[in-house]
Amino acid sequence: MNNASLELNLLALLPTASMVVFALLVMAVDVLARGARTQPVRAAIPWVALLGVLVTTGVCVWLLGQPVTTFQGMAILDRYALGIALVVLTAAGLSILVSARYIPRVNVQVGEYYALILLISAGMMMMAAATDLMVVFLALETFSLGLYILAGLRRSDGLSSEAAMKYFLLGAFASGFFVYGAALVYGATGATQFDWIAAAAADPAADLTLLYPGIALLIVGFGFKVSLVPFHMWTPDVYQGAPTPVTAFMSAATKAAAFAAFYRLFLVALPGQQAVWGPALAILAVLTMTLGNLAALRQSSLKRLLAYSSISHAGYIVTGLAAGTMAGVEASLFYLISYAFMNIGAFAVVTLLEKQGEMDADGARLRGLGQRKPLLAAVMAIFMFSLAGVPPFAGFFAKFFVFAAAVQGGMSWLAAIAMLNSAIGAYYYLRVTVVMYFSPPDAETVSEVKSNWPLNVGIGVALAFTILLGVLPSLWTSLLESGAVTALALR
Numbered sequence: 001m002n003n004a005s006l007e008l009n010l011l012a013l014l015p016t017a018s019m020v021v022f023a024l025l026v027m028a029v030d031v032l033a034r035g036a037r038t039q040p041v042r043a044a045i046p047w048v049a050l051l052g053v054l055v056t057t058g059v060c061v062w063l064l065g066q067p068v069t070t071f072q073g074m075a076i077l078d079r080y081a082l083g084i085a086l087v088v089l090t091a092a093g094l095s096i097l098v099s100a101r102y103i104p105r106v107n108v109q110v111g112e113y114y115a116l117i118l119l120i121s122a123g124m125m126m127m128a129a130a131t132d133l134m135v136v137f138l139a140l141e142t143f144s145l146g147l148y149i150l151a152g153l154r155r156s157d158g159l160s161s162e163a164a165m166k167y168f169l170l171g172a173f174a175s176g177f178f179v180y181g182a183a184l185v186y187g188a189t190g191a192t193q194f195d196w197i198a199a200a201a202a203d204p205a206a207d208l209t210l211l212y213p214g215i216a217l218l219i220v221g222f223g224f225k226v227s228l229v230p231f232h233m234w235t236p237d238v239y240q241g242a243p244t245p246v247t248a249f250m251s252a253a254t255k256a257a258a259f260a261a262f263y264r265l266f267l268v269a270l271p272g273q274q275a276v277w278g279p280a281l282a283i284l285a286v287l288t289m290t291l292g293n294l295a296a297l298r299q300s301s302l303k304r305l306l307a308y309s310s311i312s313h314a315g316y317i318v319t320g321l322a323a324g325t326m327a328g329v330e331a332s333l334f335y336l337i338s339y340a341f342m343n344i345g346a347f348a349v350v351t352l353l354e355k356q357g358e359m360d361a362d363g364a365r366l367r368g369l370g371q372r373k374p375l376l377a378a379v380m381a382i383f384m385f386s387l388a389g390v391p392p393f394a395g396f397f398a399k400f401f402v403f404a405a406a407v408q409g410g411m412s413w414l415a416a417i418a419m420l421n422s423a424i425g426a427y428y429y430l431r432v433t434v435v436m437y438f439s440p441p442d443a444e445t446v447s448e449v450k451s452n453w454p455l456n457v458g459i460g461v462a463l464a465f466t467i468l469l470g471v472l473p474s475l476w477t478s479l480l481e482s483g484a485v486t487a488l489a490l491r
Contacts, residue, residue, distance in 0.1 A: 012077040012129070015059050016122045017086055023053025023118035030111020035085040046454070049114035050256035053093040053121075057247045074132040074193060080264070080333075084128035087256040087337050092121045094344045095249035097458030098351055102144040103243055113153060117249065120146035124257035131268070133182040137197035137259045140178065140225070142405035143257065144171050147250060151242040163241025169274050170224065170234045178221025182359050184214030185269075215270060215277055219284070225258035227311045228318065229287040236295075239307035244354065247303060248347035252340035253309045256318065259336065263321055263329055274324045281322040282414050286316030289421040290300065296428050302350045302365075305428065308344070309387060311423055313339055319418055320402050323409030331401035338394035338469050342386040345462030348455060366432060368441020378434045380462055386466050389422050394469035401473075 026049050033042040060082045067078035096117060103113050121143030130136040148171065152164025186192055188211035189200035200206055223231040239247045266277055292312030299305040313335075320332035353365045370377040386393035389400075399422055406415040 001326055003290070008301075009068075009070040009441045012075060013064065014063065014066040014128050015056050015082075016079070018056040018059050019052060019118045019122035020050065020123070022055070023115045023122070025052070026115045026118065027111055030109075030115070030459060033111075033237065041391075044066070045110050045114055046103075048095055049118055050093060050096045052118055053089050053096065056121075057086065057093075059091050060089070071132075073155075073195070074130040074135050075126065076131050077129050079259070081125070081129040083333055084256050084260040084402050085125040087333075087340055088124045088253045090119050091249050091253035091256070091340045091344060092339065094458050095253075095341075097454045097461070098248060098344070098348045099245040100454035101452040102243070102455070113150070116146045116150055118151070119143075120249075121253065124253055124265070127257045128260035130261055131194045131264065131421050132186065132263075133194075136265070137175075137178060137182065141175060141256075142262075142441070144225075144256075145173070147171075147246075150246045150250075151238055153246070154243055159243075160243065163238040166234050166389075167238045171274065172444065174221050174231065175222030176393035177217045181214045181217030181219075183219060184210045188214060194265060197269040199273065201270065211273070212276060216280075218265065219280065221275070222258055222262045223284065225247060226262070226314045227288075228257050228284050228314055228319070229291045229311065232292075232311050235311055236304050236307040239310070240301060240303045244303065244347055247306075248344045248351075251306070251343055251347070252336075255310075255314065256336045256340065259317060259332065263332065264320075266321060267324070269322075278324050280316055280320055282411060285315045285318045285322055285414065286417050288312065288318065288419060290315075293382070293421050293424040293428075296425070299428075300449075302353070302432075303347075305432075306346060307351070309425070309429075311433055312341070312421065313343075315421070316399060316402055319406050319411075319414055321329055322414060322442060323405045323411055325405055325409045328405035331398075331405040334401055334469075334473065335398040338386070338398040339465070341462045341465040341469065342383050342393070342395055345459055346380065346383040346387065348459045348462065348485065351382065351455065352376065366435045367439040368436075370437035371441050379459060380436065381433045382463060382466060384429040384432050386470070387427040390426070392467075392470045394466045394473075396470055398472045433451070 015420075026045055029044070029045055029048055033045070063077060064079060064082055067076050070398070096114065099113065099117075103110055120143040123139050123146065127143065130139055148164055148168045151167050152161050154155045154160040169256060172432075182192065185197060188208050189197045191197050191200055201208060201211060220231060222228075224234075224246035229234045239251065242250065248272065266274075270277065289312050292308050292315060296305050296308035296312065297310060317332050317335050317339075320328035320335070322328075361463075366380075369380070386395035389395045391397075403418055404416040405417065406412070
């Protein structure tokens with residue numbers, strides 16, 4: 001290996017390495033800051049983690065340019081991978097801000113928490129860059145193990161422990177499906193690298209008997225991570241039981257990482273089989289949107305409502321993949337970044353509404369919020385409007401681009417069902433707004449709402465981009481132009 005190739009390899013690993021280094025730094029500060037006299041140092045841990053996110057974001061922006069490969073082409077750092085990395089970093093940064101005052105309040109190990117956030121993000125960024133099934137699996141397990149721990153980080157809470165156990169057991173089961181699917185794909189093509197799989201599958205003389213069962217099992221493995229129906233069973237319980245900032249991070253970042261690998265695998269490795277996986281994903285999209293929206297209609301818990309909302313949004317995102325076009329990929333990437341801002345913002349407001357010692361808030365806590373806390377109510381209303389797809393917020397263009405991509409890809413029927421589901425979803429989002437402004441106030445409930453400046457900053461950033469991406473969607477779409485999805489060019 002010459003020096004030039006070594007340099008390129010190191011550059012490809014730089015964003016991931018940056019997050020790992022800062023995770024180690026967070027753990028070192030946590031160890032050195034044990035004891036009452038070092039509380040000011042200990043209080044700096046969230047800001048060390050946030051610095052790591054900001055530095056890595058700068059590294060990603062600096063690397064925007066020519067694609068860089070590593071591990072003999074098993075991973076590539078291109079505009080697509082960097083775009084997903086920015087989504088993950090956005091989710092991580094906002095979650096850190098939301099957690100800064102929350103984590104000490106619920107008696108959770110501070111250093112452990114923030115180190116895991118950074119390490120999980122590193123695994124997610126590696127998954128976005130993966131171009132080999134084995135690298136995808138390693139990255140998948142890296143961030144999944146961290147999420148299992150975060151879900152049950154509040155050991156004294158029964159719901160948190162239950163959430164972690166359910167997530168672990170079902171996650172391990174889904175990982176088994178992925179491994180078996182990868183094995184079948186390897187058996188059919190003799191390769192695990194995406195380009196080689198595509199070349200082998202395109203050979204007219206190839207025996208592809210094992211390929212299609214392998215594709216089905218891979219869909220199951222990915223479907224679990226992104227909460228596609230019927231692989232969504234874990235989502236409501238885990239979202240409700242996990243600490244709220246963890247739920248916020250999980251809902252946005254996990255989708256970004258899993259969909260990144262999902263899209264790259266199917267559009268690069270398996271484009272010739274689109275006639276098979278395209279309709280299958282379209283059916284899953286319909287089931288996911290419909291069940292998610294219908295189940296959300298009956299929820300009183302805000303976290304469970306947002307959990308079922310997350311399921312429905314996974315259906316909208318997979319619609320872009322089912323279309324199988326470059327427009328679908330770009331639309332889905334815009335959807336992911338928009339969803340990160342508006343969903344984490346909504347969870348941040350839920351964090352404010354939680355009672356001391358609890359990790360959830362029911363709809364009753366919204367009663368009269370528009371009268372007692374008008375600014376907070378207005379912010380929550382904007383997030384709800386955006387999730388519902390109301391213009392001029394980010395959620396409107398996110399759904400518009402995905403629906404348009406489905407029509408362009410010859411799936412007008414899927415776009416029509418998606419629009420119908422969007423109308424159903426608007427009901428429960430608007431119901432939240434109605435409760436805030438038209439229900440009599442509960443003095444005891446509303447008086448307990450206590451904000452803090454890191455949480456306010458997080459909400460403010462999420463709010464600003466929810467509005468800006470709606471008014472100026474080109475802020476993100478310009479990043480996708482000129483090669484953002486070059487690696488996903490259909491063959």
